[in-house]
Amino acid sequence: MTLRVGVVGTSWWTDAMYLPALANHPAAKVVAISGRRREPADELAARWDIEHVFDNHIDMFASGKVDAVIVATPNDTHASISTAALEAGLAVLCDKPLALNASDALDLARLAAARGITTMVPFTYRYMPTSQLVSRLLREGAIGEPRHMSARYYAGYAHGGEYTWRWDRALAGSGVIGDLGSHWLDLARWLLGEVVAVSAHATVFVPKSERPDGAPYEQTEDHAIILTRHASGAVATLEVSAVAAEGSSFGQKHLLEIHGSTGSLEALNDWRHVQVVRLHERGRNEPHRVVPWPEDLAASLRLDDVVDTYHDVFRRTEAMTRAWATAASNKRPCDPDFTVGARVQELVDAAVTSAAAGGAWQPVPTAWSLSTPPR
Secondary structure, eight states: OOEEEEEEOOSHHIIIIIHHHHTTOSSEEEEEEEOSSHHHHHHHHHHHTOSEEESSHHHHHHTTOOSEEEEOSOGGGHHHHHHHHHHTTOEEEEOSOSSSSHHHHHHHHHHHHHHTOOEEOOOGGGGSHHHHHHHHHHHTTTTSSEEEEEEEEEEOTTOSOOOOGGGBHHHHSSSHHHHTHHHHHHHHHHHHOOEEEEEEEEEOOSOOOOOTTOOOOOBOOSEEEEEEEETTSOEEEEEEESSOOOOSTTSEEEEEEEEESSEEEEEEEOSSSOEEEEEEETTOOSOOEEOOOOHHHHTTSOOSSHHHHHHHHHHHSSOTHHHHHHHHHTTOOOSSOHHHHHHHHHHHHHHHHHHHTTSOOEEOOSOOOSOSOOO
């Protein structure tokens, strides 16, 4: 039976990511959409052949027309919409952050676990080929025991001075720490293992204009450096910036270096034409060598242009949205789920707290129980 998916939210991300990802899925179909304004919802419904348009998500969830829902709305609405979806028994994919704080995110993870519902928080960049290859090489022991990592995410979308909700702490929760840093915190945890402590320094380089209603607000950071300590003994430095100058189609660049006991890895994705992983083995007097793409990656993806690769990963392979839909159609769990989303939100909260305290290290509990009922 086909999984009937509803989408809440009509942003560019819905149009660029979720709708094309499910346009040709063998076991799922987007059948409903809702948004804050009817006109964009009607436009997307017409473009993507979506049968039902709702004025609000509550009516969608109560309609009996959907089995699963994608939450692609502003940050401050994620928790309430996801809670309503879970209480309606729907599988849920929710954009990060899962909630504006870790406590609410953990409540969602507990509710999903208690009801046995398939969930996902889509940390996009762990699916890109450079990340997949680095992960594979680490699992194979290519550099021995990982010791320290440096990851940089450079983007430029904060250069303008106009107000948007992303720079309003009450609506976004945090700035680049949550927006970009959450991706790198997920990646650090995925590659190096559990995080036990976090330190961060945050900066506002570009002041934003006042809110449209004139109300005061706290502007969030547009640059941050986050340090992590891991249970394995490894450490990481994660730099995220929304005020860098990058000339790619996506306006961003990713760089990653991991040094281990027997060698080191470098990964570069310039979001134009360069996506490469290089390996160096300690003791060899030669530069890093390019690691050939494994056949399973090279055969399924266009790798000459990063935008083409990006489209192929999320529209043709069992990655992220498509993997969630497959799992939900079979009532199976998937990864990263709401438990991972809650854990990453703990790390984001710790980074925000540390930055406010001048970089003081914040310990992060390494375990909590999903059996405790949500508040």
